[in-house]
Amino acid sequence: MQTNLTERDRFIQTIKRQPVGGRVPTFELVFYLTMESIGKVHPTHRNFVQWAQMSESEKKAQIADSADCYVSIAEKYHHSAIFVHPNPWDYPNTARLLEAIRERSGSQQYCLMLAGDPTFAMPDGSGMMAFTERMYEDAEGLKKEAETSLRNFTEMADFYTKYPGLLDGFLLCSDYCFNINPFFTGEMFDEFIGPYLQRIITEYHDRGYIAIKHTDGNIMPIAEELVQCGPDALHSLDPQGGVSLSEMKRRFGHRVALCGNVNCGLLQTGTEEEAAADVRRSLREGLADGGTGYVFCTSNCAYTGLPLERYEMMNRIWWEEGLLP
Numbered sequence: 001m002q003t004n005l006t007e008r009d010r011f012i013q014t015i016k017r018q019p020v021g022g023r024v025p026t027f028e029l030v031f032y033l034t035m036e037s038i039g040k041v042h043p044t045h046r047n048f049v050q051w052a053q054m055s056e057s058e059k060k061a062q063i064a065d066s067a068d069c070y071v072s073i074a075e076k077y078h079h080s081a082i083f084v085h086p087n088p089w090d091y092p093n094t095a096r097l098l099e100a101i102r103e104r105s106g107s108q109q110y111c112l113m114l115a116g117d118p119t120f121a122m123p124d125g126s127g128m129m130a131f132t133e134r135m136y137e138d139a140e141g142l143k144k145e146a147e148t149s150l151r152n153f154t155e156m157a158d159f160y161t162k163y164p165g166l167l168d169g170f171l172l173c174s175d176y177c178f179n180i181n182p183f184f185t186g187e188m189f190d191e192f193i194g195p196y197l198q199r200i201i202t203e204y205h206d207r208g209y210i211a212i213k214h215t216d217g218n219i220m221p222i223a224e225e226l227v228q229c230g231p232d233a234l235h236s237l238d239p240q241g242g243v244s245l246s247e248m249k250r251r252f253g254h255r256v257a258l259c260g261n262v263n264c265g266l267l268q269t270g271t272e273e274e275a276a277a278d279v280r281r282s283l284r285e286g287l288a289d290g291g292t293g294y295v296f297c298t299s300n301c302a303y304t305g306l307p308l309e310r311y312e313m314m315n316r317i318w319w320e321e322g323l324l325p
Contacts (some may be wrong), residue, residue, distance in 0.1 A: 011080035011111040012168065015210050015232045015257045017293035023322045024283075024291050025080035026315070027111075027259075029171070029214060029235065029301040031073050036308045038076065040069045044085045063093070067100035071099055074110055077315050080295075081111035091159045098166045108165065113212070116156065116170030116204070118149035119197050122183030135188060141163050146196045154203045161207050169210030172197070172231070177217025178243040186231040189222050198229040204231070212259065216300060217241040223252065233257035238266050238299045239278075245285040249294075261286070266312045267298065275310055279317045291324045 003015070011027065034042045045065040051059070070082050074304045082101065087092040098112055120142070123131040136143055160167045176182050177192065184193055197213070204211045213231035218241035226234060234252075237243045237260040245261040252258075261282045263281050264277045286294040302311050 001311045005152065005262075007074075007078075007080035007108050008108050008168065009155070010262075011295070012210060012244075013236055014080075014293060014295055015212065017254075019033045021288065021324055023078075023319070024287060024294055024296045024324055026077070026296045026318055026322070027074075027079040027081040027083070028077075029083055029173075029220060030085065031077070031302040032117055032304045033306065033308050034069055034073060040072070040177040042267065043069055043087050045145070046087055048088050059093075063097050063100050066097060070101055070178050071105045071110075074105070077311075078319065079110070081113060081114075081115050081168075083113070091156065092181075095166065098163070100241075102166065106319070111168045111169050111179055112166070113169045114160075114167060114208075116153055116200070116211075116214075117172035117174040118146070118153040118200050119174045119193050120146065121174035122176055122178075135192060139191070146192065149195050150200055150203075153200055157204055157209065159209050163186050165212055166183070167209065169212065170204055171212050171214055171231075171235070172200070173214045175217065176215045176222065177219050177241060179217050179238070181218050182222050184222070186222060186225065189225050194225055194229055197226075199311060201230045219243060223248070227252050227256050231256060233259050233293075233295065235295075235297070236260035236299045239263045241276050242301065245282060246288070248287070249288065253293055254288070257293040257295065258286070258300050260297050262298045262314060264298050264300045264303070264306065267314060272310075272313070276317060279314045280321065281319065285320055287322070287325060296322055 005020060011025045013020050014025050032042050034040045070084060074082050080082060084098065084101065085098055086230060102113060159311055176184055201211045210232045212233040212235055214235040216236055216238045220243060224230055234256055237248060239261055240263060245258065248258055263278045266278045283296060286296060
């Protein structure tokens with residue numbers, strides 16, 4: 001087992017199901033509580049409608065401040081990875097933000113990831129009927145849209161290959177599931193989601209990137225299909241959707257890394273005792289059998305409205321009790 005690994009190394013080796021020793025790595029899909037935690041507005045909540053009118057020096061200052069926000073949170077809570085949410089979202093300025101994070105944090109200290117999911121997410125209530133009708137009446141049209149989206153995301157990945165060492169991978173964040181069951185049946189998944197998910201993951205891997213698939217809710221009926229698409233890891237293993245970390249480890253831990261499972265609902269509205277007990281349950285189940293291929297984090301993210309003291313309690317328990325066997 002290697003020693004003196006950076007947090008980036010530890011995260012990537014864990015995602016690849018290799019033993020790392022020390023504490024189990026942790027990160028968050030998003031940490032929105034930046035104002036309360038470090039006195040900075042989260043970069044996605046900043047209004048850059050006048051970006052085009054800014055001078056180059058002001059743009060540089062804004063990018064540097066966003067980078068400082070990301071790195072300050074990672075340092076404070078000992079995160080191993082940073083999921084970067086660019087604002088404004090365009091390739092050149094995103095590359096500048098990634099470069100600023102690398103400079104601010106010490107080159108390869110953290111695993112840096114961007115959003116990169118071309119697949120259809122389950123539609124919201126206003127669009128659910130129309131999308132469902134299209135699956136039956138315009139299947140070929142939907143597949144053409146899926147092909148276009150796949151091509152666009154592959155081109156995005158190609159852009160970042162021009163900057164070796166800048167980006168480590170992608171989080172694929174289209175949600176497929178309600179808490180009760182997936183929106184897509186197995187047959188629908190196999191027709192409209194799986195082929196494109198598998199292909200984009202292959203494209204990312206071919207370019208040297210890691211790929212983590214996120215979806216909330218009850219993934220159990222389509223868990224095998226998700227794993228077959230070849231992601232390096234699955235996130236968020238939502239206990240509010242009935243997802244058992246122990247069961248996922250038993251069935252799939254030898255094939256895919258697993259991230260998450262701390263119950264966000266209990267963190268927000270449960271008693272302190274209930275929340276702490278669930279944090280310890282997640283750690284206990286994740287660390288079983290050596291903890292290889294397990295990343296500790298919430299079952300969603302540190303979202304607006306989650307009490308900061310609850311997140312910090314979770315983080316403190318992980319720091320004190322999250323040592324790998």
